[in-house]
Amino acid sequence: MSTPMVRAEGVRKHFGRLDVLKGIDLTVERGQVCCLLGPSGSGKSTFLRCINHLEKVDGGRLTVDGELVGYRQQGNRLHELREREVAARRRDIGMVFQRFNLFPHLTALENVTEAPVKVGGVSKADAREHAHALLERVGLGDRAHHYPAELSGGQQQRVAIARALAMKPKLMLFDEPTSALDPELVGDVLDVMRQLAADGMTMVVVTHEIGFAREVGDTAVFMDEGVVVEAGDPRQVLADPREERTRAFLSKVL
Ligand code: ADP
Numbered sequence: 001m002s003t004p005m006v007r008a009e010g011v012r013k014h015f016g017r018l019d020v021l022k023g024i025d026l027t028v029e030r031g032q033v034c035c036l037l038g039p040s041g042s043g044k045s046t047f048l049r050c051i052n053h054l055e056k057v058d059g060g061r062l063t064v065d066g067e068l069v070g071y072r073q074q075g076n077r078l079h080e081l082r083e084r085e086v087a088a089r090r091r092d093i094g095m096v097f098q099r100f101n102l103f104p105h106l107t108a109l110e111n112v113t114e115a116p117v118k119v120g121g122v123s124k125a126d127a128r129e130h131a132h133a134l135l136e137r138v139g140l141g142d143r144a145h146h147y148p149a150e151l152s153g154g155q156q157q158r159v160a161i162a163r164a165l166a167m168k169p170k171l172m173l174f175d176e177p178t179s180a181l182d183p184e185l186v187g188d189v190l191d192v193m194r195q196l197a198a199d200g201m202t203m204v205v206v207t208h209e210i211g212f213a214r215e216v217g218d219t220a221v222f223m224d225e226g227v228v229v230e231a232g233d234p235r236q237v238l239a240d241p242r243e244e245r246t247r248a249f250l251s252k253v254l
Pocket residue numbers: 015018020038039040041042043044045046047
């Protein structure tokens with residue numbers, strides 16, 4: 001078996017006295033889509049933020065592509081990563097948030113070329129060519145020169161996905177990417193994510209879209225109060241959960 005893209009073993013995180021992650025165990029294999037579900041406050045965003053170096057893990061072991069998050073191994077010694085090393089690792093991970101966070105003063109195309117040119121060392125011409133292809137891929141080939149304010153929420157979110165893909169990440173994290181959208185705009189965003197999954201991208205998706213989780217997820221993970229309550233095949237976890245807490249949650253979101 002190849003190295004998993006993400007492996008969490010007993011991952012813990014607290015904020016002051018608040019234990020937010022109380023020992024998360026979870027594995028995401030390469031090319032798989034892991035859908036993370038659970039009530040508000042259960043620690044889903046915190047877990048994604050740990051994967052992406054936005055929060056520091058307090059305990060347990062978290063690896064991305066076989067490398068311990070936050071540390072570099074040298075022989076059998078661990079060294080905390082320097083800022084520059086963290087930045088380099090983060091470049092391999094794309095993240096899409098609930099709010100699109102596009103630069104308002106840049107066009108769709110410029111939003112997508114910004115990081116590759118500024119931090120990726122890519123030439124402007126190459127970045128533009130790649131960005132056009134990415135905008136095409138998310139169905140916005142004809143919106144390249146529009147500003148965020150001229151785009152719908154769903155279109156902005158698709159630009160955000162294209163922007164994350166511009167750095168050619170090996171892992172994509174989505175934190176409730178459709179929660180802030182009007183219902184009629186959700187489908188287009190999910191379609192782009194579905195296509196990305198079909199193209200083999202490894203994805204961790206926090207979502208309340210049960211249909212998406214069932215169709216696209218290779219695994220569904222139900223979290224509550226900082227622990228994984230239940231994980232497995234989405235068709236089982238979402239249709240016939242073993243745990244009462246999963247059942248109670250699903251009856252509320254369905
Ligand atoms: P979810 O995404 O599942 O809704 P979060 O990971 O956002 O849950 O939050 C889990 C808990 O951690 C919540 O009680 C939240 O208030 C708390 N929390 C998250 N981030 C911080 C922070 N930076 N400082 C203090 N508490 C935090």
